[in-house]
Amino acid sequence: MNSQSYDVIVCGSLHLDIMVKAQHLPRSDETAIGSEWAYKCGGKGRNQAEMAARMGARTAMIGRIGNDDFGTRLIESLDQARVDRSQISVDPTTGSGMSVAILESSGNYGAVIVSGSNLKLDPSDACQSWQTIGGGKLLILQNEVPEPINIALARLARKQGATVILNAAPARPMASELLDQIDILVVNRVEAAMLAEIPVENLADASKAAAKLTGETRDVIVTLGGDGLLLLKRNGSETTVLAEKVDVVSTHGAGDSFIGALAAKLASGATLEAATRHASRLAGYFVSLSEAEKETANLLLR
Numbered sequence: 001m002n003s004q005s006y007d008v009i010v011c012g013s014l015h016l017d018i019m020v021k022a023q024h025l026p027r028s029d030e031t032a033i034g035s036e037w038a039y040k041c042g043g044k045g046r047n048q049a050e051m052a053a054r055m056g057a058r059t060a061m062i063g064r065i066g067n068d069d070f071g072t073r074l075i076e077s078l079d080q081a082r083v084d085r086s087q088i089s090v091d092p093t094t095g096s097g098m099s100v101a102i103l104e105s106s107g108n109y110g111a112v113i114v115s116g117s118n119l120k121l122d123p124s125d126a127c128q129s130w131q132t133i134g135g136g137k138l139l140i141l142q143n144e145v146p147e148p149i150n151i152a153l154a155r156l157a158r159k160q161g162a163t164v165i166l167n168a169a170p171a172r173p174m175a176s177e178l179l180d181q182i183d184i185l186v187v188n189r190v191e192a193a194m195l196a197e198i199p200v201e202n203l204a205d206a207s208k209a210a211a212k213l214t215g216e217t218r219d220v221i222v223t224l225g226g227d228g229l230l231l232l233k234r235n236g237s238e239t240t241v242l243a244e245k246v247d248v249v250s251t252h253g254a255g256d257s258f259i260g261a262l263a264a265k266l267a268s269g270a271t272l273e274a275a276t277r278h279a280s281r282l283a284g285y286f287v288s289l290s291e292a293e294k295e296t297a298n299l300l301l302r
Helices: 044-054 069-080 114-121 123-131 147-159 189-196 204-213 254-267 270-287 293-294
Strands: 007-011 014-020 036-041 059-066 084-091 096-106 107-112 134-141 163-167 186-190 219-223 229-232 237-240
Touching: 007 044, 007 096, 007 123, 007 147, 007 254, 014 107, 036 044, 036 096, 044 059, 044 069, 044 096, 044 254, 044 293, 059 069, 059 114, 059 189, 084 114, 084 123, 096 114, 114 254, 123 147, 134 147, 134 254, 163 254, 163 293, 186 204, 186 254, 186 270, 189 204, 189 219, 204 229, 204 237, 219 254, 229 270, 237 270, 254 270, 254 293
Parallel strands: 007 059, 007 134, 014 096, 059 084, 134 163, 163 186, 186 219
Antiparallel strands: 014 036, 096 107, 219 229, 229 237
C-alpha cells in the first residue's frame, strides 16, 4: 500500500443542512419567526473534507448516505469540492443524515441533527475503504459516526503510519481505547469541559483541561472561539494563539474550517504549531464571511 496516496482522508458524517435565519433561537414552547431558509451540504466530516481540499490537500472521504435526493446533493457537493467520494456507500433503507441549523442575527447558531445513514456505516467496511483508496498521510475523525468505526479506522491508519486527528464533536463520552489511538485531539470548550470534567471558560481553564487530556502520544488543542486557543503538546510545551480580530458575520462551520485547514497544513509538512496558527487565522477569516461568501472565497490566499 502507498501511504502517500492522499494527503487527507476523512471518515465521518454527511448531512444536508436546512439553514434558517432568525432573530434568535427559539426558547422552550416558542415559535420563532424566521426570515429565510436554504439548503446547505454539511456534516462535520463532509465540511472538513471540503475545507482540506479547498486548502490544496489531496482529499478523500469515507461515509454513507441514503438512496434519496439529500444523498444526491451531498455527492454532487463532494464532486464540486474535488473530494474523492468513491468510498461513500449508499444505504438502501435508511435516509441520508440531515440537520436544521438556525442562524441568529448576531452570527451565532444552533442546530439539531438526525444522523440517519451515517449510523449505518460498518467498521470493517470503513477499514476496507481505507485500504481500497490507498491510505493517506492524515486521517480525520469526528463523533458523528459510531465509535467502533473510529476505533477500528484509527488503529488501522496509525498502524500504517498515518497521523490521526479526532475532532471530539459533538461532545460525548469516549473510550480510552479510542483516545489511545489519537495523535491530535481537538476540542472546544464544551467538549473539553465534559472530557476533563472541569469548567472551561478561558485560556487558563483550557490549560488545565488540556493537561488532563494529553498523553504520551497525544497532543491536545482546545479552541475557545473568540478567546483564542491553546495547544498542549505531548512533550509538555504549551502554545496559546489569540483569535483574529474580525467582525463576525456567521460562526457556522468555523470549527470544521479549522480542522480542514489544520490537516491540510500538516500534510504539507508544517509543524503542529505553525499549522495551528494557520488554521486559527483561516477560521477567523471564515467567520467574517456570509454564507454565500464562504462558498466562493479563495481560501488559498489566506
